[in-house]
Amino acid sequence: MAVLVTGGAGYIGSHMLWSLIDAKEDVVVIDRLSTGFEWALPPEAPFYKGDIADLELLSTIFASHDIDSVIHFAGSVVVPESVAKPLYYYENNTAKSRTLIEAAVNAGVKYFVFSSTAAVYGTPSDSAPVGEMAPLRPESPYGSSKLMTEIMLRDTAMAHDFTFTILRYFNVAGADINGRSGQSTAGATHLIKVACEAALGKRDGVDVYGADYPTVDGTCVRDFIHVNDLANAHLKALMRMRLGxxxxxxxxxxxxxxxxxxxxxxxxxVSGNDFPVRIVDRRKGDAVSVIANPAVAFEQLEWTPEYDDLSFIVKTSLDWEAHLSRRNLR
Known part of the structure; x- marks a missing residue:
């Protein structure tokens, strides 16, 4: 059986493909290449350039490959952009996911892993790690668009022979430990990516969006997860569903x-380099502090992080930035 990976040419999707191939899985990729790169794809992966809203293309893919599982990454992920363009996010993240889910059900796909986000929680009421049963109060159209897709998956599973795993990401960072992929999008807004670019002279510094939050040092707090650990969590989720x-x-x-x-x-x-840091106005939609309670992943997925060290995450990010410069990949 094969796994269809949507958005597989993107940052997290490309890492997922390599993890699946390392696990001897057959993979198929669909990506419209709006932010991804065809060079990031493993050569073993059949690639279809197109949109997940294209039912004709989806029908061709499902008819051409024996697909039992979908891992769905395709979508838009920038919180401030979602505040400025809410309808775009509801189309690209929610409406198109509905089309994909429908096509998967019609093709008899039984397993679906969805790339969701901690943004569905908004700002928790206290500083304790947030669990899956916490109130869902997204503070941006991005978070709302993901929550709507979660609801669609829940309702679909109640009506069909269809099992899902929703993985709510916190802050994904780092690059493949084997140097095969990393965050490569120009103009990316991820903090570690931006800071690494500044450290290597690709930016003139880092803007900090607000230093007056009710935290220890006044800046927002996030739970950072290495992208290889995240890909492994998806693999664990897939295996768990296949085993019932x-x-x-x-x-x-x-x-x-x-x-x-x-x-x-x-x-x-880690870089040994200094760079300017500028305090600017807060951004709309940024939660104050969001930290995961990962107990469900530990227990249900039998997932154990291997790269949970901020310095290591930063080092792999810096190594990838240097690789991009050497190869002139963007």
């Missing part, structure tokens, strides 16, 4: 947080 495990929702994080200033300090230390 039911539908679940699981957080993907490490259970501890780092502030924006913590991350900047780590990048400066």
């Amino acid at each position: 495990g039911g539908s679940i929702v699981a957080n993907c994080g490490y259970g501890r947080g780092f502030s924006v200033f913590d991350v900047i300090a780590s990048v400066k230390k």
Whole structure:
């Protein structure tokens, strides 16, 4: 059986493909290449350039390959952009996911792993790690668009022979430990990516969006997870469903947080380079502090993080940035 990976040419999707291939899985990829790169795809993966809203293309893919599972990454992920373009996010993340889910059900696909987000929680009421049963109060159209897709998956599973795993990501960072992929999008907004670019002279510094939050140092706090650990969680989720495990929702994080200033300090230390840091106005939609309670992933997926060290995450990010420069990949 094969696994269809949507958005497989993107940052997390490409890491997932390599993890699946390392596990001897057959994979198929669909990606419209709006933010991904065809060079990031493993050569073994049949690639279809197109949109997940294209029912004709989806029908061709499902008819041409013996697909039992979908791992769905395709979508837009920038919180401030979602605030400025809410209808685009509801189309690209929600409406198109509905089309994909329908095509998968019609093709007899039984297993579906969905790339969701901690943004569905909004800002928790206290600083304790947030669990899956916490109130769902997204503060941006991005978070709302993902929550709507979660609801569609739940309702679909109640009506069909269909099992899902929803993985709510916290802050994904780092690059493949074997150097095969990394965050490569120009103009990316991920903090560690931005700070690494500044450390290597690709940016003139880092903007910190607000330093007056009610946190220890005034900056937002996030739970950062290495992308290889995240890909492994997806692989564990797929295997669990194939062995008869039911539908679940699981957080993907490490259970501890780092502030924006913590991350900047780590990048400066690991790189050995200084760079300007500017305090600017807050961004709309940014939660104050969000830290995962990953107990469900630990217990239900039997997932054990291997790379839960901020310095290591930063080092792999810096190595990938240097690789991009050497290869002139963007």
